[in-house]
Amino acid sequence: MGPLVPDLISNNLNFIVALIIGILFGVILEQAGFSTSKKLVGLFYGYDFTVLRVFFTAGIVAMIGVMGLEHFSLVDINLVYVNPTFLWSGIVGGLIMGLGFVVGGFCPGTSVCAAAIGKIDAMIFIVGAFLGVLVFAEGYPLFEGLYKTSNLGSPRFFETLNMSQNIFAFIMVVFALAAFWFASIVENKVNGVVKPVFRFTPYYLSIGAVGIIMALSAFIFPERKASLTQLVENKEFVQSYNIDMMTVDEFAYQLLDERDAKLQVIDFRNEKDYSKMSLPKSTLFTLDNLFEKEPNKVLSVRHKINVFVADDELTERKMAIIANELGYKHIKILQGGLNAFNNQILNFKPIENPKNIDEVYQNRFRTKAAAVIPVLIQNNKSSGPVKKTQKRVVGGC
Amino acid sequence: MEETKYMNPYLAGVLLGLLLITTIYITGRGLGASGAIKSYAVTVVETLTPTHTANTKFYQEYGKEHGGGNPLMNWLVFEVTGVLIGAFLSGLISNRLDFKLEKGPRTTTGIRVAGALIGGLLWGVGSQLGRGCTSGAALSGMAVMSTGGIITMFAIFAGAYLFAYFFRKFWI
Numbered sequence: 001m002g003p004l005v006p007d008l009i010s011n012n013l014n015f016i017v018a019l020i021i022g023i024l025f026g027v028i029l030e031q032a033g034f035s036t037s038k039k040l041v042g043l044f045y046g047y048d049f050t051v052l053r054v055f056f057t058a059g060i061v062a063m064i065g066v067m068g069l070e071h072f073s074l075v076d077i078n079l080v081y082v083n084p085t086f087l088w089s090g091i092v093g094g095l096i097m098g099l100g101f102v103v104g105g106f107c108p109g110t111s112v113c114a115a116a117i118g119k120i121d122a123m124i125f126i127v128g129a130f131l132g133v134l135v136f137a138e139g140y141p142l143f144e145g146l147y148k149t150s151n152l153g154s155p156r157f158f159e160t161l162n163m164s165q166n167i168f169a170f171i172m173v174v175f176a177l178a179a180f181w182f183a184s185i186v187e188n189k190v191n192g193v194v195k196p197v198f199r200f201t202p203y204y205l206s207i208g209a210v211g212i213i214m215a216l217s218a219f220i221f222p223e224r225k226a227s228l229t230q231l232v233e234n235k236e237f238v239q240s241y242n243i244d245m246m247t248v249d250e251f252a253y254q255l256l257d258e259r260d261a262k263l264q265v266i267d268f269r270n271e272k273d274y275s276k277m278s279l280p281k282s283t284l285f286t287l288d289n290l291f292e293k294e295p296n297k298v299l300s301v302r303h304k305i306n307v308f309v310a311d312d313e314l315t316e317r318k319m320a321i322i323a324n325e326l327g328y329k330h331i332k333i334l335q336g337g338l339n340a341f342n343n344q345i346l347n348f349k350p351i352e353n354p355k356n357i358d359e360v361y362q363n364r365f366r367t368k369a370a371a372v373i374p375v376l377i378q379n380n381k382s383s384g385p386v387k388k389t390q391k392r393v394v395g396g397c
Numbered sequence: 398m399e400e401t402k403y404m405n406p407y408l409a410g411v412l413l414g415l416l417l418i419t420t421i422y423i424t425g426r427g428l429g430a431s432g433a434i435k436s437y438a439v440t441v442v443e444t445l446t447p448t449h450t451a452n453t454k455f456y457q458e459y460g461k462e463h464g465g466g467n468p469l470m471n472w473l474v475f476e477v478t479g480v481l482i483g484a485f486l487s488g489l490i491s492n493r494l495d496f497k498l499e500k501g502p503r504t505t506t507g508i509r510v511a512g513a514l515i516g517g518l519l520w521g522v523g524s525q526l527g528r529g530c531t532s533g534a535a536l537s538g539m540a541v542m543s544t545g546g547i548i549t550m551f552a553i554f555a556g557a558y559l560f561a562y563f564f565r566k567f568w569i
Contacts, residue, residue: 003425014424015475021420022479025428028416029480030487032409037499037513038568039403044561045569050406055536057410058417062540065418074422081426083529083538085545090534093526094549096519098556102564104516105499107531107553108524109430109480111517116481117488120498124510125517126434132521133431133438140455147526156542168542207407 001293002075026113035114037105037121044102046190049183056176063169064217071221073326076293085160087150104128164226169218177211225291228325232318243320244332246307248341249362251334252369255280255376262303268310268319269338279309280380290322299323305330313337345369401491417540426472427537431524433477435459436468438521443468473533501568512567527552 005014032054033039042048069075101107106114106125114122136143152160158168184197198204232238246254254263265282267274274284289295299306308323308331310316316333323331334341348366351359420428439459443450450456463471488494500509524530527549529538535553538546 002422004423005425009423014472015470017423018472018475019479019482021416021423021428022476022481023483023486024416024479025413025476026480026483026485027487028404028409028413028483030484030493031404031491032406032413033403035484035488035493038501041561041568044557045565047569050403053406054410054413055531057407058413059536059539061411061414062417062421062536063542065414066421066540066542069418069422075425077541079425080421080541081537082541083534083543083546083549085543085548086528087545087548089526090528090545090549091552093523093528094534094552095556095559096523097527097530097549097553098558099560100516100519100523101553101557102516102561103512103519103567105513105568106516106520107430108434108520109428109530109532112430112433112477112480113484116484117493118496120496121500121509121513124513125520128514128517128519129431129434129521129524130438130441130517131514132518132523133435133525134442134521135518136522136525137438137442137453137455140453143522143526144454152544155544157544157547158542160544165542172539172542210407 001073001296002069003079025109026116029110029113030117034110035117035119035122037114037119040107040110041102041105043183046186049180049187052183053180056179060169060173060176060214063172064214064221067165067169067218067221067223071224073224073291076291076296078288078292082154082156084154085152086148087152089147089149092146165223166219166221170215173211173215173218177215180211224326225288228322229287231325232321235314238314238317238321241317241321241324243317243324245335246332247335248344249365251307251341252345252366252373255373256369262305264298264301264304264306266299266306266308266319268308268315273311277377278380280376282309282380285319287319287322290319290326299328305332307332307334309334309338309341311338313340346373401493413536414540417537421537421540424472427533427540428476429473429529429533429537430477430480431520431530432471432473432533434521435525436471436474439468501566503569504567508567512564 005011005017009017029035033050034054039048040051043051066075066077066080070077097107104111104125106122108126108129111122111125111129115126140147156165158165161168181197187193188195188197198208254260263281265279266285267279267282268285268287271284274282278284283298285295285298290299306323306328308316308320310319313333313336316337320331320333336344345366348370350363350367354360354363417428420426439450439456442456459468468474485494498506498509500506504512520530524534527534528545529535529549531550531553534546535550537543539550
């Protein structure tokens, strides 16, 4: 599961990755024509909308791509850097940058790109940007109030608007397509081109087709967590789903077996109940953990059988279904939940006058279990909640 | 030799989008640019006046945020070095390498130089307030649908269109 840094790619190797990504970034920007200020500002005077086309195409492709990565659990979105939202700082900063764009003719990335091919104005621009950072640094007491006010955390736009990720992505794609259309009209008008904006040539038809596919693909990657959580709301579905069960006796037996290294108890109760009574070999888990990178490692340990427990069997079922849908193997649930386990094992009252040999055995085993398991629980130094050592990547500028 | 034509903008956009997806998959972060300039600025000030940086809040907070160490051992510094190399190679292949000061037809060299300097300066300040520039805040922010990134993106475009009229003589 991504991001590959820092597990598969070390932090030092990441610098080499940065260099390679930078080279590709530079080539694409330069090939697209971002190395000339005249082309860049054309967008604001209506004669050349290249920047708008490249920028929004890249934005929507990346947006849908990231949704795809998230959908297929290829990347743990909780570890990906999401730019924080400082409302006023962001707006004022953006307006200043906009002013800088029409005055200076570049933005930082494009100025580096233009300077690389010898544009002197771009080199001057970089000097200016350098001085600008110093102005900000030295005048920090002046800016600090604005810089730190209205901190809204790191929400994602669809969360802010309280809509589904898919609809938001769809709106963004449609917005981009409309912007392309409108830009072409303006561009033709300013440049005195009389040809219609959209002509039935293979080029325009393929762009239109790709645009429509992009707009629709906003819906093919539903957010995994939202859709799976909704899936398990259907009670009949949950009850009829085929999951391996473990009886309370079998569960107790495996808890008692000291040599058993297979059992791994995944506990879905809340932290308070868990700290009161945590079973040996157990890990506290939450629904969110199922979608995260590090907790995933716990579930993916080879040769382990993961027994999902919760107070009631229904919750266990729901979680097990989600885990199953996410592709985890060797998942069982405790029959009847911990409620049944408490009643039938921990608080076991022996059957008086057992009628057959089975009941005799049951009496014998459960009496023993009821005596020993509480001791195990007492002595248990459980691993507690899943430890998450990885933090969100620090990104941004 | 004549300059080669530029790439189709939609194709360039798709390639850039794919690069951004790859970047997020590998590193968990997006692209950027202004952060590298910031790292260089911090390094220069630190080298020239170490006592000043130790006593100034901005640099203290920068150090804290970036875990101390050399500010040039920074992902964006490497990435932007890559951009320089990549753009140079691309310019070389397409015959666009040339020392040239580009300006609008109705403006003087002096105004263009001042404009570039002041424009850069505005970006320097603005990208700090916006916590990123067109790459780091707007493009990468859009990829992960960050509220802050998208708001900053619209603010950049709004600002540019708002002020474009007053600076039209610079360009057309």
